Amino acid sequence: MGRSTQHSWIKIQAPRDPGKDKRKRMDGWMDGFTGAISVQNKEPIVRAITLHAVLRLQPMLEQLKEGLQLYGLHLLIKQYPEICQPLFVLGGDVKVNAEFVMASIHPQLSEKGTSKHQVELDLVNFIQDLLYESEEGQEHVADEDGPRSITPARFLQWITSQGHVPLLPSEKKDFAVVVKFNHNCEADFGNHSICYPVVSSCAKTIVLPVKHMKSYSQFRMVLLEAFHLGQEFNNV
Numbered sequence: 001m002g003r004s005t006q007h008s009w010i011k012i013q014a015p016r017d018p019g020k021d022k023r024k025r026m027d028g029w030m031d032g033f034t035g036a037i038s039v040q041n042k043e044p045i046v047r048a049i050t051l052h053a054v055l056r057l058q059p060m061l062e063q064l065k066e067g068l069q070l071y072g073l074h075l076l077i078k079q080y081p082e083i084c085q086p087l088f089v090l091g092g093d094v095k096v097n098a099e100f101v102m103a104s105i106h107p108q109l110s111e112k113g114t115s116k117h118q119v120e121l122d123l124v125n126f127i128q129d130l131l132y133e134s135e136e137g138q139e140h141v142a143d144e145d146g147p148r149s150i151t152p153a154r155f156l157q158w159i160t161s162q163g164h165v166p167l168l169p170s171e172k173k174d175f176a177v178v179v180k181f182n183h184n185c186e187a188d189f190g191n192h193s194i195c196y197p198v199v200s201s202c203a204k205t206i207v208l209p210v211k212h213m214k215s216y217s218q219f220r221m222v223l224l225e226a227f228h229l230g231q232e233f234n235n236v
Contacts, residue, residue: 033045033048033049037202095153095164096151096152096153096156096163096164097135097152098128098131098134098152100152100165101131101152101155101156101177102127102131104175104176104177105127105179106178106179107120107124107180107181108178108180108181116183116210119183119210119214120181120210123179123181123208123210123213123219124179126213126216126219126220127179130150130219130220130223131152131155134149134150134151135151135152150228155227156177158199158201159177159199159201159204159206160201160204161202177204177205177206178203178204178206179205179206179208180205180206180207181208182207182208182210185209185210185211185212194212195209196209196222196229196230197209197222197223197226199226199230208223
């Protein structure tokens with residue numbers, strides 16, 4: 001009696017590389033965050049930035065350091081940082097001061113001759129007074145990390161996420177901090193006793209609640225509270 005034999009073909013797959021998927025995910029993170037910019041996405045945004053710094057920027061800096069060590073230049077940089085700074089930073093004036101911040105401010109003022117226009121000019125003057133006051137080292141507030149002061153550089157970084165003078169001449173020419181004025185915050189928040197400036201670092205914009213900043217003391221109190229409570233990745 002004949003006997004039929006059935007052949008079963010088995011597909012042999014190559015061993016799976018357990019690190020392949022992980023490397024693909026890491027490559028995706030290194031390409032940058034492509035989702036919506038929101039507080040809910042804070043963790044993946046921070047992860048993408050951290051991976052970029054660790055896996056791309058740090059190796060480049062390590063190579064630069066090794067090159068400097070060949071000639072002993074790293075010791076000279078440590079010993080004479082101010083003299084060596086022009087070798088790595090374009091331009092001589094890189095420190096942010098009150099004068100630079102005020103020159104960068106572009107207030108969106110109401111029509112001249114109106115009461116709103118005068119109030120807005122007062123607020124711009126309040127910003128100037130606070131910046132020069134902080135530059136003199138008179139404004140110190142303690143927080144969880146110890147004594148912390150608002151300075152022109154920290155004020156600029158709070159609004160624009162950039163605490164230094166733009167390095168390229170073209171960037172410096174177009175650099176601007178937009179100041180807007182909210183004269184009717186009740187329309188946004190309803191009946192309330194206090195609200196704070198709204199900062200948008202991507203747009204380099206700060207919106208001041210006019211109603212709560214009628215005097216310099218009120219302006220100073222509200223803005224400093226917003227500054228010290230608004231250091232995280234969210235709106236103030």
